[in-house]
Amino acid sequence: MIDEVAARPMIEAQKLVKIFGVNPVLRGLDLDVQRGEFLALLGPNGSGKTTLLRILAALARPTSGTVRIGGWELPGEADYVRAQLGVVSHMPLLYDTLTAEENLLFFARLYDLPRGERRDRVHTMLRRVGLHRRARDVVRTFSRGMVQRLAIARAVLHDPAVLLLDEPYTGLDQDAAALLDDLLGEVAAAGRTVIMTTHDLRRGHALADRIAILSRGTIVYDVSCHAVAAADLPGLYADVTGAVTTR
Amino acid sequence: MSAPPGNAHSTPNKPSAGRVRRPVTAYWRAVGVIAWKDLRAEIRSRELVTSMILFTLMTVMVFSLALELDADARQNTVAGVLWVTVVFAGMLGLSRSLAAEKDRGSLDALLLAPIDRSALFFGKMIGNLVFVLVVAGVLMFALTVMFNITLIRPLIVLFVLLGSIGFTTVGTLFSSMSVHARARETLLPILLLPVVLPILISAVRGSTAILNDLPSDDWLPWLQLLVVADVIFLAAGYALFDFVVEE
Amino acid sequence: MAEYAEYMILGYATMAVILGAMVLAMVLRYRSLTREARLIEQIAIEEGLAGDREPRPDRA
Amino acid sequence: MTYSVPRDRALKGLTIAAGVLFVLAMLMDFFYVGPEKTQGEAQRIFYIHLGSFLGAFIAFAAAVVAGIRYLSSRESRWDILGLASVEIGLGLSGITIITGMAWAKPIWNTWWTWDPRLTSITIMWLAYAAYLMLRAGIDDPERRRRFAAVYGIVAFASVLFTIIIIRVRPDTIHPVVAGPTQADPSGGFDVAGRIRDTLFFNLFTFSVITVTLVWHRIRLENLAERVTRRKLDVLSEL
Numbered sequence: 001m002i003d004e005v006a007a008r009p010m011i012e013a014q015k016l017v018k019i020f021g022v023n024p025v026l027r028g029l030d031l032d033v034q035r036g037e038f039l040a041l042l043g044p045n046g047s048g049k050t051t052l053l054r055i056l057a058a059l060a061r062p063t064s065g066t067v068r069i070g071g072w073e074l075p076g077e078a079d080y081v082r083a084q085l086g087v088v089s090h091m092p093l094l095y096d097t098l099t100a101e102e103n104l105l106f107f108a109r110l111y112d113l114p115r116g117e118r119r120d121r122v123h124t125m126l127r128r129v130g131l132h133r134r135a136r137d138v139v140r141t142f143s144r145g146m147v148q149r150l151a152i153a154r155a156v157l158h159d160p161a162v163l164l165l166d167e168p169y170t171g172l173d174q175d176a177a178a179l180l181d182d183l184l185g186e187v188a189a190a191g192r193t194v195i196m197t198t199h200d201l202r203r204g205h206a207l208a209d210r211i212a213i214l215s216r217g218t219i220v221y222d223v224s225c226h227a228v229a230a231a232d233l234p235g236l237y238a239d240v241t242g243a244v245t246t247r
Numbered sequence: 248m249s250a251p252p253g254n255a256h257s258t259p260n261k262p263s264a265g266r267v268r269r270p271v272t273a274y275w276r277a278v279g280v281i282a283w284k285d286l287r288a289e290i291r292s293r294e295l296v297t298s299m300i301l302f303t304l305m306t307v308m309v310f311s312l313a314l315e316l317d318a319d320a321r322q323n324t325v326a327g328v329l330w331v332t333v334v335f336a337g338m339l340g341l342s343r344s345l346a347a348e349k350d351r352g353s354l355d356a357l358l359l360a361p362i363d364r365s366a367l368f369f370g371k372m373i374g375n376l377v378f379v380l381v382v383a384g385v386l387m388f389a390l391t392v393m394f395n396i397t398l399i400r401p402l403i404v405l406f407v408l409l410g411s412i413g414f415t416t417v418g419t420l421f422s423s424m425s426v427h428a429r430a431r432e433t434l435l436p437i438l439l440l441p442v443v444l445p446i447l448i449s450a451v452r453g454s455t456a457i458l459n460d461l462p463s464d465d466w467l468p469w470l471q472l473l474v475v476a477d478v479i480f481l482a483a484g485y486a487l488f489d490f491v492v493e494e
Numbered sequence: 495m496a497e498y499a500e501y502m503i504l505g506y507a508t509m510a511v512i513l514g515a516m517v518l519a520m521v522l523r524y525r526s527l528t529r530e531a532r533l534i535e536q537i538a539i540e541e542g543l544a545g546d547r548e549p550r551p552d553r554a
Numbered sequence: 555m556t557y558s559v560p561r562d563r564a565l566k567g568l569t570i571a572a573g574v575l576f577v578l579a580m581l582m583d584f585f586y587v588g589p590e591k592t593q594g595e596a597q598r599i600f601y602i603h604l605g606s607f608l609g610a611f612i613a614f615a616a617a618v619v620a621g622i623r624y625l626s627s628r629e630s631r632w633d634i635l636g637l638a639s640v641e642i643g644l645g646l647s648g649i650t651i652i653t654g655m656a657w658a659k660p661i662w663n664t665w666w667t668w669d670p671r672l673t674s675i676t677i678m679w680l681a682y683a684a685y686l687m688l689r690a691g692i693d694d695p696e697r698r699r700r701f702a703a704v705y706g707i708v709a710f711a712s713v714l715f716t717i718i719i720i721r722v723r724p725d726t727i728h729p730v731v732a733g734p735t736q737a738d739p740s741g742g743f744d745v746a747g748r749i750r751d752t753l754f755f756n757l758f759t760f761s762v763i764t765v766t767l768v769w770h771r772i773r774l775e776n777l778a779e780r781v782t783r784r785k786l787d788v789l790s791e792l
Binding site: 057087091093096111112 | 269270272273276280281288289292351352353355356357360361493
Binding site: 417420421424425427428429430434437438440441442444445448472475476479480483487490491493494 | 674678687709714
């Protein structure tokens with residue numbers, strides 16, 4: 001039974017269309033991500049990356065098309081999907097008038113973690129992202145890097161099977177980015193399925209198993225990282241998106 | 248972190264056999280967690296309640312100056328003063344609490360969680376209700392002193408409670424809509440006042456009848472109307488909130 | 495008895511005004527829309543665009 | 555969505571019927587029934603006061619149905635029905651308010667009294683004016699339709715209170731047509747036969763007028779959408 005279930009991709013999106021007002025943001029996009037696969041999603045601004053992630057995260061409904069995550073269908077079985085989904089987005093999704101510990105405790109309760117485990121789960125996570133000394137400080141006093149690390153701690157707090165990261169590296173300084181690298185490395189090693197959108201081709205290629213390029217609402221390039229050298233990614237990216245945009 | 252994904256809580260994949268219990272946080276716990284978070288964030292920052300209370304005291308001053316009346320005329324207007332102030336202070340609180348949540352983007356964090364949308368609605372509503380009741384409490388005390396009419400009586404408290412519940416229910420539903428509008432501060436009163444006026448009238452007429460020690464068949468119909476209104480608006484909030492927050 | 499007549503006239507007059515205004519507003523908007531539609535069709539023809547010929551906008 | 559010929563003809567027939575009924579109703583109001591003994595001529599306003607209120611009630615009820623159907627089916631035609639019925643309902647309830655005031659003057663010799671019935675009609679009018687403000691305030695079309703549907707449903711509660719409040723509040727000085735009133739505890743319709751006929755005819759006429767106006771408004775909105783869509787296609791191809 002396990003292999004039959006395991007064979008099925010963790011994330012399946014078919015013919016996703018999303019139209020805001022009159023302009024189409026997603027134009028019939030198909031995407032499958034296998035269990036435990038780390039997909040780096042590249043693409044210029046306005047190509048629909050964030051919209052795609054919001055649809056996969058059950059935060060937005062597609063105008064048409066179907067989405068299944070972990071075998072659960074959206075939007076009907078959204079609750080099952082939400083229970084196993086961790087999201088890091090542009091916005092920190094944290095409460096700046098609460099302390100780091102209070103924030104994580106709130107999400108631990110919201111995600112219904114077993115009562116006994118909550119406190120030490122929160123503390124292990126804070127230690128893992130290097131914020132245990134600032135546990136009692138209000139998030140408003142945190143730097144951009146610290147907020148991002150806390151956001152990642154929140155995203156993996158309930159041990160989700162799927163992680164959606166929307167440009168997690170934006171605004172991070174060098175060592176915060178380095179810390180984020182091994183955090184994501186560890187997350188990938190734990191067998192989670194990850195989709196990360198980024199503008200950083202080199203870092204995307206280094207971290208991910210597979211690279212996909214999104215342009216004007218559809219996936220225009222999709223290949224495993226082994227099949228393409230990091231060096232010629234920029235050139236390739238330019239033709240695929242450049243070719244499209246300069247017409 | 249090293250724990251393999253898909254612990255008991257988040258199922259790795261849709262088990263083919265049988266329905267899994269909906270992994271949704273218990274309804275009332277979700278409501279409690281959200282309301283508790285709003286209150287704790289507010290106790291920490293205290294900006295919302297202080298601005299509402301200052302607004303209330305200033306309004307009471309204005310009314311007491313404007314209504315330099317003899318005793319029995321005051322008897323008939325004090326309930327009106329109470330409710331006009333509660334409504335406007337309440338609207339101040341409503342638009343700030345929802346707007347802050349939306350601007351900070353933390354509304355997404357709540358929409359991501361595996362909880363019923365209506366639990367989110369009632370959590371938010373109860374948070375707002377507490378702020379409104381705090382204002383009403385301060386107000387009743389201030390008015391008792393300024394107008395030297397004993398406002399703090401069981402029946403008046405009942406009317407204040409029922410009126411605040413109705414007002415906050417509709418207020419929370421409408422402020423989650425007006426927060427998306429361009430002129431959100433001006434749109435909320437326009438949307439809210441006409442629909443909430445029947446509650447306001449029932450509460451004022453009922454309270455005044457009690458203050459004048461009239462027999463029960465003078466204020467009982469207003470109490471019944473208030474209860475009916477609360478039930479209708481609670482049901483509407485329960486059924487419609489999902490459509491408001493869905494994208 | 496008759497002296498109340500002026501209120502009756504006032505009432506009926508307002509009704510007539512409001513109903514008339516509602517109908518008039520719709521007719522005027524309808525006219526401007528059909529004019530606009532005809533204008534667009536001309537532009538379409540002048541530009542020689544394929545654009546399918548919209549069925550003649552229906553009369554009230 | 556162009557209209558098939560039969561529906562075209564049906565609307566034309568309905569429009570003519572509405573016009574004829576309206577003229578007949580007016581004739582009845584003035585000639586078929588004599589001035590009422592106590593209120594004199596002013597009593598005639600009563601027919602259109604109640605007729606327009608019934609029309610508005612039907613329109614706002616249609617807006618609730620439209621809201622519920624839109625939220626479940628997400629078809630924009632329900633949203634257009636909602637918009638059309640609220641606009642027509644606003645016009646009609648405007649007539650109800652002003653005729654109410656015109657009627658109040660001779661009987662209670664004041665243009666406006668804070669009588670619950672008059673107040674709640676005005677509250678209802680303001681609630682639906684807010685519906686249009688909400689639509690104007692939201693840019694994203696899909697969200698605007700959703701919010702309008704939600705608000706259209708909740709605002710109907712204020713319509714219900716317009717009717718409930720007269721039952722709950724004995725001190726209302728607004729005479730109750732059906733049901734027990736101060737002056738005539740036995741309730742029911744004891745008004746003279748002619749008045750009753752005229753009243754029912756007016757109620758029927760205003761209902762037909764409401765349906766006709768709403769239907770025309772829907773066609774107007776459909777035309778407007780078709781024209782804008784056509785304009786976008788043509789201009790984008792230039």
